[in-house]
Amino acid sequence: MTGLLIRDVSVLIVPVVGECRVDEAQDIYVQDSRITAITPTGPVTAGEWEVIDGSGLVAVPGLVNSHTHSPMVMMRGAAEDLSIDDWFNQRIWPMEVNLTPERVRVGARLACAEMLLAGVTTFVDHYFHADQIAAAAVESGIRADLAPTYFSSAGPEAIDAAIATARELSTLDSRITASLGPHATYTVNDDDLRRTADIAQAEGFRIHLHAAETDDQTQSSVDKYGVTPMQVLERTGVLEAGTLIAHGCGIRESDLPILERYADRVTVASCPKVYLKLAMGEVTPIKGLQAAGVRVGVGTDGAAVHNTLDVWESLRMVALTQKQREHDAEWMPLSDIIRLATRGGAAAAGLADSIGALEPGRQADIVLVDLSKPHNQPIHDPRAALVYSVRASDVVTVVVDGNVVVRDRRLTTMDLDEVLADARALAHTLVDLSQGGAVQHYAP
Structure with missing residues (x-):
């Protein structure tokens, strides 16, 4: 079975307590929806791998x-x-x-x-x-x-x-x-x-x-x-x-x-x-x-x-x-x-033991972020960029449960144009107040 390999990426490490850090030049191996290893970038482990180039990007927990x-x-x-x-x-x-x-x-x-x-x-x-x-x-x-x-x-x-x-x-x-x-x-x-x-x-x-x-x-x-x-x-x-x-x-x-x-x-x-x-x-x-x-x-x-x-x-x-x-x-x-x-x-989410950190054994919910744009530069502390500067549009690739659901800023699972067209077509029917009534009255 083919696994997923994210090559040469910086990885945000989020410990249970203490300081977070970013480890540079890492390889993230994913097999059967889980992270199996995070190692310094080197020779590829034997096996069949779908490779994602992570160079210049930061991998963060979803x-x-x-x-x-x-x-x-x-x-x-x-x-x-x-x-x-x-x-x-x-x-x-x-x-x-x-x-x-x-x-x-x-x-x-x-x-x-x-x-x-x-x-x-x-x-x-x-x-x-x-x-x-x-x-x-x-x-x-x-x-x-x-x-x-x-x-x-x-x-x-x-x-x-x-x-x-x-x-x-x-x-x-x-x-x-x-x-x-x-x-x-x-x-x-x-x-x-x-x-x-x-x-x-x-x-x-x-x-x-x-x-x-x-x-x-x-x-x-x-x-x-x-x-x-x-x-x-x-x-x-x-x-x-x-x-x-x-x-x-x-x-x-x-x-x-x-x-x-x-x-x-x-x-x-x-x-x-x-x-x-x-x-x-x-x-x-x-x-x-x-x-x-x-x-x-x-x-x-x-x-x-x-x-x-x-x-x-x-x-x-x-x-x-x-x-x-x-x-x-x-x-x-x-x-x-x-x-x-x-x-x-x-x-x-009730999933404290399976998501929330990039660690071997956890579900492979991984986000690759590009910090190269002007609003993030220069980088003195990548953690500061992630908290105070980064934008949603800086997200490049998203992996959920080991599956690539966003690749190069594009959804792989849905047609975004169709999703937007359907929402535009129906939105006016939802905000129409002419029917009268309410599902509840706010008076705590």
């Missing part, structure tokens, strides 16, 4: 979009300059009345194309019609963890259907995993959260939901129920089951001991561009979470608010907003933010 709603690319730019209340109630949830399986699949195909071309090899999704997102992911070759979304207001049949979809997704493809997707602590009641946690524990699912997105949400929970959203997650068994918490900007100091008890199975995804754009007041308290042993990943949220699915943009915004939050320019240094976007994202 980026992970730790929290997104991929089909919302269809709403890109259609809900601007709004408060968080109006963003939900006047635009997004009324638009989502228009969701159909076809529209979701068309949006998901566009999202997968955008992410792969930008070096995102895994995305962690939370949305409706997740079977259509899975179909797009399988077609594109990307890796995905998918959580079918549900509200308590939709009724028990809709919840049953979402859970059944998660069960079906978990058997679909080796690159697809599934989580249970209650929307949030303020849209899913305690009984439904308890049921979700029971199913998750019995069947080996994780749970992916929004919680404590803002401090206003946290305060509202305290005022109405006498508990914070983190306390809700604990008392309903959600934390015990294992959970990815989206955002967590309203996590309070008093919540950290709770999260510390479940640090081996809880992760948080931070998407700071969204918090700035919607003037949410706070960003994810990463320093406190890490002190409690909770792993954190970097995400974009949906493009209806983030506008792109560019994790390079997100990771630098995490670094910048965390320095500002802590009033400490030395906090969130280069190695730590790189680790969040790679190993942290792998943990958020």
